[in-house]
Amino acid sequence: MPALFYQLTRSTLEQTAETILGRALKQGWRVTLRGSDAGVLSRLDAALWAGDEAGFLPHGLAGGPHNAEQPVLLTTAGGLPNDPQALMAIGGAAVTAEEVAALQRVWILFDGLDGAALAAARVQWRELTGAGSSAQYWSEEGGGWEKKAER
Template identity: 35%
Template sequence: MEVFFYHLEKQPLEAALPLLVEKSLERGWRVVVQCGSEERLEQLDGHLWAYDDSSFLPHGSDREADAALQPALITTSEGNVNGAAIRFLVDGARLDRLEGYERLVFMFDGRDEAAVEQARAEWRRAKDGGLEVTYWRQAPNGRWERKA
């Protein structure tokens, strides 16, 4: 399993997350996005419907009756009801068990010192657990560059 850390500096989560979710779905992976709060879940749910007029990102939340059928699911819980291969953790979301996915993606705001410290702690936890970790940072043009 791979564990990716995305350091948001040039774009907010609302700009970066939809593109990464789209790429995951293109690979044939089911996706789960775990938010740190119910408020953030609501905000991202609405945003993913409207972020791009020329695109459609099929998704739902774990509150819906058909949650298990959703290709991309937004939640605040640690469950994996849609059988996702990739899990995005945003806004301080925590996951007790790091196993069971093809890829975990921690996305954190580089302007928030608490978020940076949490990402460092998660990095150490993943490394200590023997997982393959990589660190990605946004270049001035907004593209992602692997730094470690």
Template identity: 35%
Template sequence: MQVDFYQLGRSPLPRVLARIAERILADGGRLLIVAGSEAQAADLDAALWEGPDSFLPHGREGADQPVLIGLECTAANQARHIALADQRWRDEALAFDRAFHFFDADTLEAARAAWRALGARPEISRNYWSQDEAGRWRKTA
């Protein structure tokens, strides 16, 4: 099981999510995006429809959606990848093959606590990603 920690900074969350979703879809995978509220889910839905780069098939309901936005860690679309868009770690994400945990300066301490807790579990591989000054993502741990 792999958990990727993404420290948000220069790029807004919807843009980062879109890039990750594009890669997962290109590999034939599916993604569940977990929002923290109906308002955040609606915002992410709108942002993914209005993305400037390409069409990203997604929805709020249904097993036929390659990218599904929901409020729970339940993948009706049979996704094996989960993105925690609400910046809150939950162990339910460990049921997936890969989890993306996003956090910012306000949720940094909670992300550090999750990083330490997951580090004690040998079956979990962790990666820490941050952006450089040019906006490129760099694996820093």
């Protein structure tokens, strides 16, 4: 499967993550959500807990006694501590070509209105595709998600 790059320009990180994570859980997948900023992960953690009962997404922040059992584990560390089928990377968190090859799905979400985040995503795209991973770039600039590039 390709690495799926999502350029957020209309939806928030919280909205997009909640949608994708909900779909992954319905597939029966575990997900490691890897970020580079503990504060952003704490904000995302709070947003996922604040959803209504119908939209509740079971998850946990890394560092607890049950990391390996979490259906969705939010972490700043490398590795895949909850033995997931999927990885979501935010905030420029690293993803390896080996992870892309080994997992059912890899999503890379980035703020398309932030020049530094956009530049980091471009570097990540080049590194992954240069290492042999396939990748797709998705944009929501037209209102809905559209695939803009594939390599």
